[in-house]
Amino acid sequence: xxxxxxxxxxxxxxxxxxxxxxxxxxxxxxxxxxxxxxxxxxxxxxxxxxxxxxxxxxxxxxxxxxxxxxxxxxxxxxxxxxxxxxxxxxxxxxxxxxxxxxxxxxxxxxxxxxxxxxxxxxxxxxxxxxxxxxxxxxxxx
Amino acid sequence: xxxxxxxxxxxxxxxxxxxxxxxxxxxxxxxxxxxxxxxxxxxxxxxxxxxxxxxxxxxxxxxxxxxxxxxxxxxxxxxxxxxxxxxxxxxxxxxxxxxxxxxxxxxxxxxxxxxxxxxxxxxxxxxxxxxxxxxxxxxxxxxxxxxxxxxxxxxxxxxxxxxxxxxxxxxxxxxxxxxxxxxxxxxxxxxxxxxxxxxxxxxxxxxxxxxxxxxxxxxxxxxxxxxxxxxxxxxxxxxxxxxxxxxxxxxxxxxxxxxxxxxxxxxxxxxxxxxxxxxxxxxxxxxxxxxxxxxxxxxxxxxxxxxxxxxxxxxxxxxxxxxxxxxxxxxxxxxxxxxxxxxxxxxxxxxxxxxxxxxxxxxxxxxxxxxxxxxxxxxxxxxxxxxxxxxxx
Numbered sequence: 097x098x099x100x101x102x103x104x105x106x107x108x109x110x111x112x113x114x115x116x117x118x119x120x121x122x123x124x125x126x127x128x129x130x131x132x133x134x135x136x137x138x139x140x141x142x143x144x145x146x147x148x149x150x151x152x153x154x155x156x157x158x159x160x161x162x163x164x165x166x167x168x169x170x171x172x173x174x175x176x177x178x179x180x181x182x183x184x185x186x187x188x189x190x191x192x193x194x195x196x197x198x199x200x201x202x203x204x205x206x207x208x209x210x211x212x213x214x215x216x217x218x219x220x221x222x223x224x225x226x227x228x229x230x231x232x233x234x235x236x237x
Numbered sequence: 238x239x240x241x242x243x244x245x246x247x248x249x250x251x252x253x254x255x256x257x258x259x260x261x262x263x264x265x266x267x268x269x270x271x272x273x274x275x276x277x278x279x280x281x282x283x284x285x286x287x288x289x290x291x292x293x294x295x296x297x298x299x300x301x302x303x304x305x306x307x308x309x310x311x312x313x314x315x316x317x318x319x320x321x322x323x324x325x326x327x328x329x330x331x332x333x334x335x336x337x338x339x340x341x342x343x344x345x346x347x348x349x350x351x352x353x354x355x356x357x358x359x360x361x362x363x364x365x366x367x368x369x370x371x372x373x374x375x376x377x378x379x380x381x382x383x384x385x386x387x388x389x390x391x392x393x394x395x396x397x398x399x400x401x402x403x404x405x406x407x408x409x410x411x412x413x414x415x416x417x418x419x420x421x422x423x424x425x426x427x428x429x430x431x432x433x434x435x436x437x438x439x440x441x442x443x444x445x446x447x448x449x450x451x452x453x454x455x456x457x458x459x460x461x462x463x464x465x466x467x468x469x470x471x472x473x474x475x476x477x478x479x480x481x482x483x484x485x486x487x488x489x490x491x492x493x494x495x496x497x498x499x500x501x502x503x504x505x506x507x508x509x510x511x512x513x514x515x516x517x518x519x520x521x522x523x524x525x526x527x528x529x530x531x532x533x534x535x536x537x538x539x540x541x542x543x544x545x546x547x548x549x550x551x552x553x554x555x556x557x558x559x560x561x562x563x564x565x566x567x568x569x570x571x572x573x574x575x576x577x578x579x580x581x582x583x584x585x586x587x588x589x590x591x592x593x594x595x596x597x598x599x600x601x602x603x604x605x606x607x608x609x610x611x612x613x614x615x616x617x618x619x620x621x622x623x624x625x626x627x628x629x630x
Contacts, residue, residue: 146388152433182493
């Protein structure tokens with residue numbers, strides 16, 4: 097993890113410009129593209145809620161639950177530049193009652209679980225304090 | 238040349254949580270379908286099995302497993318796996334075999350024995366598998382159902398009462414279906430009083446996993462005629478299309494959609510039935526009934542739109558009008574749907590076929606749709622699998 101604001105790393109086809117996430121995708125999936133090398137790129141760190149829900153019951157493995165299980169909210173957030181919806185947990189302490197379709201969100205890092213002494217970090221979505229999405233949205237690359 | 242084949246017979250093992258080997262359900266369903274068709278097992282030339290991933294090697298080679306269990310008789314065998322569309326792909330394999338002239342009569346079978354609780358991914362540390370990754374970050378199947386439901390509420394004004402009303406409607410139909418697992422009728426209040434699982438969806442609105450088996454005997458129209466089936470139910474279309482890039486709706490088990498930045502966005506679920514209509518040369522206005530995949534009650538509303546019963550945003554009004562209930566203009570899920578069955582993955586698409594066949598033959602008893610002539614099925618599952626089948630009389 098580098099310095100600077102939290103970013104989700106995706107990939108982008110050097111031939112056709114299509115974005116991909118998760119970055120384990122290894123070849124361009126655009127059927128009109130013969131397939132160029134995929135470059136690692138940071139994705140937009142803000143977007144708007146496409147939809148949202150929560151997990152009231154403990155998911156099965158490989159999910160690692162705190163004991164006792166703590167329900168968490170989940171958001172599907174549409175990134176404007178990439179025109180892609182990315183799912184993720186919502187930060188601790190924010191429930192579905194605080195969320196709405198279209199609401200601006202930003203990406204942050206939070207601990208998913210501990211593996212012994214090691215904190216496993218994951219991306220999560222957090223509501224933007226005000227509707228300042230236009231201001232902090234990244235310019236197109 | 239006609240692309241139609243005859244549905245000579247159908248059969249099921251009742252859905253439940255019986256805990257027996259899946260093979261016993263498949264054999265039960267197969268024998269029921271053969272009896273219904275008046276076909277001797279030894280005359281079947283092709284056995285097409287829908288695989289189960291949960292019952293070890295015999296499940297991976299389901300076609301052979303069922304053929305051996307019924308008694309090896311030399312038929313050609315085949316197995317399909319396509320998640321929730323497995324049964325339809327097994328049906329399609331049998332149809333193609335018949336239409337190519339390679340056989341005249343085929344048996345299609347799917348059956349499953351399921352574990353308790355959430356469906357879970359395969360074991361081990363496998364971050365390259367999207368199905369593993371989404372569970373690792375806490376995203377289960379009901380997460381996806383709930384995302385669709387919440388979006389309907391926000392975009393189209395769907396209410397929790399609407400979602401509950403679907404469950405009430407389907408439970409009422411399932412209560413008079415002897416093959417359904419759940420035979421209890423529900424009130425809206427009971428449904429809304431059940432525990433929240435994935436907001437806004439509650440326990441009684443999310444389908445369970447079940448044991449069950451279903452089978453279909455298919456033949457050429459000529460074979461049907463020669464064996465005294467004067468007016469058989471016919472398969473008019475089978476669609477097993479895959480998505481188009483950019484698939485721009487959130488789909489199990491992915492944690493991100495395709496990017497529609499450089500390609501037009503497409504809705505996979507809308508494309509599934511469209512292909513079936515094109516192949517059958519009919520439209521949604523011709524339907525007498527439909528069996529669709531209510532993995533959650535709210536998703537039945539999505540399917541009204543995906544199969545063209547109404548325009549996007551019109552499903553709530555269609556539901557509230559009563560058109561999709563038994564006795565309505567175009568009943569949806571007269572079998573009771575997944576709400577009453579729970580899901581037995583490789584058997585479920587075939588169970589939909591069984592219901593349409595009984596309905597089109599006027600043999601559906603208390604849940605009979607009067608004068609049924611044309612029916613459609615629709616389902617969708619993981620990894621770009623979906624199917625839609627049209628049967629007609």
